[in-house]
Amino acid sequence: xxxxxxxxxxxxxxxxxxxxxxxxxxxxxxxxxxAGVGLAVPGLTGRRIGVLAGAALFLVAAxxxxxxxxxxxxxxxxxxxxxxxxxxxxxxxxxxxxxxxALRWWLSAAFLAAVASAFAVPAAGGxVLAGAAxxxxxxxxxxxxxxxxxxTLLWVRTDWLPGGPVGPKARGxxxxxxxxxxxxxxxxxxxx
Numbered sequence: 001x002x003x004x005x006x007x008x009x010x011x012x013x014x015x016x017x018x019x020x021x022x023x024x025x026x027x028x029x030x031x032x033x034x035a036g037v038g039l040a041v042p043g044l045t046g047r048r049i050g051v052l053a054g055a056a057l058f059l060v061a062a063x064x065x066x067x068x069x070x071x072x073x074x075x076x077x078x079x080x081x082x083x084x085x086x087x088x089x090x091x092x093x094x095x096x097x098x099x100x101x102a103l104r105w106w107l108s109a110a111f112l113a114a115v116a117s118a119f120a121v122p123a124a125g126g127x128v129l130a131g132a133a134x135x136x137x138x139x140x141x142x143x144x145x146x147x148x149x150x151x152t153l154l155w156v157r158t159d160w161l162p163g164g165p166v167g168p169k170a171r172g173x174x175x176x177x178x179x180x181x182x183x184x185x186x187x188x189x190x191x192x
Contacts, residue, residue: 012088013155013174014095016073016165017147017187021140022099023107028133030111035126038118047122054127061128065135066142072166073139077146077154080175087174090158092183092190102162144186151178153185 035054043050083089100107114125147153152175160170184190 010086010088011084012090012158013083014090014098014158014161015092015181015183015187016154016156016173017140017143017185018092018095018183019099019156019161019165019187020143021136021187022096023103024133024136024140026100026103026107027110027129027136030107031114031126031129031131031133033126034111034114034118034129035123037115038121038123038126041118041122043118043122044120045122050118050122050124053121054124057124058127058131058134061131062134062138065132066138068135068139069166070139070142073143074146076166076170076173077143077150080152080154080173083155083174083176083180087155089155089176089181092181092187098158099161140187144184144188147178147185150175152176153178153180153183155181 038050038054039047045053110129114129117125143154155174155176156165156170157174160167163169165173178185182190
């Protein structure tokens with residue numbers, strides 16, 4: 001972990017793992033609802049084929065999302081700079097709320113697409129959303145294992161978050177000690 005470069009002003013930091021897992025719960029429930037709606041209509045392929053295709057797509061989506069940009073996450077984690085004294089650590093609850101609010105239109109569009117796809121392949125679109133949610137949880141757990149191994153927590157500047165924790169605006173992570181903030185390694189709620 002390198003010392004932080006000097007920057008003027010105060011920076012607000014959000015936990016990387018919390019930002020990663022923020023859309024997972026809404027995606028999961030939207031996927032379950034979309035799959036349920038899909039089972040109510042026979043679709044072009046029939047329910048049996050739709051469910052089998054959905055199961056395969058669930059696994060594929062989970063694996064792709066869990067592995068997507070993993071190299072960039074690893075690079076940022078290895079080159080993380082120490083958080084400065086003036087950096088503000090955002091609460092887990094605030095990060096979850098802001099990330100979900102920022103992604104609400106994408107989540108709505110994904111849900112509508114999943115429901116619409118049920119008329120062709122029942123339940124498959126919902127299974128993709130649920131698989132993506134599982135992939136996000138798996139990625140957050142992977143980040144948590146890295147955090148525990150290094151005994152550091154990874155943070156990203158909140159003004160870099162709109163494109164995601166490792167999106168085009170992001171230039172690296174900040175690191176703190178393992179006890180900082182109110183979220184455990186991996187972004188789950190810290191137990192008292």
